[in-house]
Amino acid sequence: MDTILKKEGSTVWITGLSGSGKTTLGLALKTYLTSRGVPCYVLDGDQLRGSLSQDLGYSSMESEENARRAGEVALMFAKTGFLAICCLISPSKRARNAIRARHAHLRLAFHEIHLKCSLSICRARDPKGWYSKYEVARLAHQQIRVGSVNLKYEDIGSFLEENSYDIPDEPDLSLDTETQGVSECLNTLVNYLKLS
Amino acid sequence: MDTILKKEGSTVWITGLSGSGKTTLGLALKTYLTSRGVPCYVLDGDQLRGSLSQDLGYSSMESEENARRAGEVALMFAKTGFLAICCLISPSKRARNAIRARHAHLRLAFHEIHLKCSLSICRARDPKGWYSKYEVARLAHQQIRVGSVNLKYEDIGSFLEENSYDIPDEPDLSLDTETQGVSECLNTLVNYLKLS
Numbered sequence A, B: 001m002d003t004i005l006k007k008e009g010s011t012v013w014i015t016g017l018s019g020s021g022k023t024t025l026g027l028a029l030k031t032y033l034t035s036r037g038v039p040c041y042v043l044d045g046d047q048l049r050g051s052l053s054q055d056l057g058y059s060s061m062e063s064e065e066n067a068r069r070a071g072e073v074a075l076m077f078a079k080t081g082f083l084a085i086c087c088l089i090s091p092s093k094r095a096r097n098a099i100r101a102r103h104a105h106l107r108l109a110f111h112e113i114h115l116k117c118s119l120s121i122c123r124a125r126d127p128k129g130w131y132s133k134y135e136v137a138r139l140a141h142q143q144i145r146v147g148s149v150n151l152k153y154e155d156i157g158s159f160l161e162e163n164s165y166d167i168p169d170e171p172d173l174s175l176d177t178e179t180q181g182v183s184e185c186l187n188t189l190v191n192y193l194k195l196s
Helices: A022-035 A045-049 A060-079 A093-105 A119-125 A130-140 A153-157 A182-195 B022-035 B045-049 B060-079 B093-105 B119-125 B130-140 B153-157 B182-195
Strands: A010-015 A040-044 A083-087 A109-116 A143-146 A149-152 A173-176 B010-015 B040-044 B083-087 B109-116 B143-146 B149-152 B173-176
Touching: A010 A022, A010 A060, A010 A093, A022 A040, A022 A045, A022 A083, A022 A109, A022 A182, A040 A045, A040 A060, A045 A060, A060 A083, A060 A093, A060 B060, A093 A109, A109 A182, A173 A182, B010 B022, B010 B060, B010 B093, B022 B040, B022 B045, B022 B083, B022 B109, B022 B182, B040 B045, B040 B060, B045 B060, B060 B083, B060 B093, B093 B109, B109 B182, B173 B182
Parallel strands: A010 A083, A010 A109, A040 A083, A109 A173, B010 B083, B010 B109, B040 B083, B109 B173
Antiparallel strands: A143 A149, B143 B149
16 A cells, blocks of 8 residues: 555654765655655755754754754644655754654654765765865864854764764664665665555 | 635735634634635644744744744745645734745745734633733732743733734734624635735
């Protein structure tokens, strides 16, 4: 039975380090679903930073609050029958578990998808230039500019360093984006969603 | 031409004092639209207080932030082709104008609907018991409990008193909910949306 074609909405929560490919996979999933008439909506971490969460910085607590808000909006879309696709680093396990619990409370499916990719590869990709900016700021003990915000290098480092990211213990699906391409990952994800 | 049946989404922002009938009218509009196959979503101030805005209190600044967040979520739904129906006191003209500007920037329609109802009638209706709670707390200089939050009576008063509510100068539509019933107001609102 095609779960992704069911009337009830659900949330696909894509978590992983910066540069692991969350937005790329999320947008590929959106394209796949849209072409099949499945209503979906992408909540992207970077876009949220410029809109719903523009009042938030990048400390651990603020990062948790950012994830909480994304989870609440995902719930609204899921309640409406949409498949909400969230692409957020969301480094805090506590925050991710809280969002899972909120979905369970409302009897809506929540799928935690972990994108596995080593920090060295993410650093080498550095799609937003964050890693290099951070490295320069860290060495000079300076502030780093992200969008229109000046941040302490310690704060931005809080979600660019491997040890600050809580690797999911039991994700619903784990995808290796270091060795596998987008279409292969999308294929696995779509099959998982159909079978779940 | 039926604007409410167009593919582009838009936001209907219903503002007015507590007890003026915002949620009642918003839900009536939802029922009307749903029965005609128009995708819509209701963002209700009280519900947001228990979810997306559960970290916020009731001071003027926090009330503005609550409206800002509702506006950002409304934008997400409107971008998806939904008619977002927001039922919020939203006492701050500055906050409402900022939301209007955000919609204009994204070329999405924003309709400010003002529910006119005198404070004395709202107090007499007191659907949530807020006015009486506030009056007791004010006289005793005590805290007031709203949901699971203890508030200073001054804070809760900031949006229960007429002089703290910025009456819209030029709302897109003004409805007198003191003298007119729900079906009459709904009829006027639906006609306005069709003609706008």
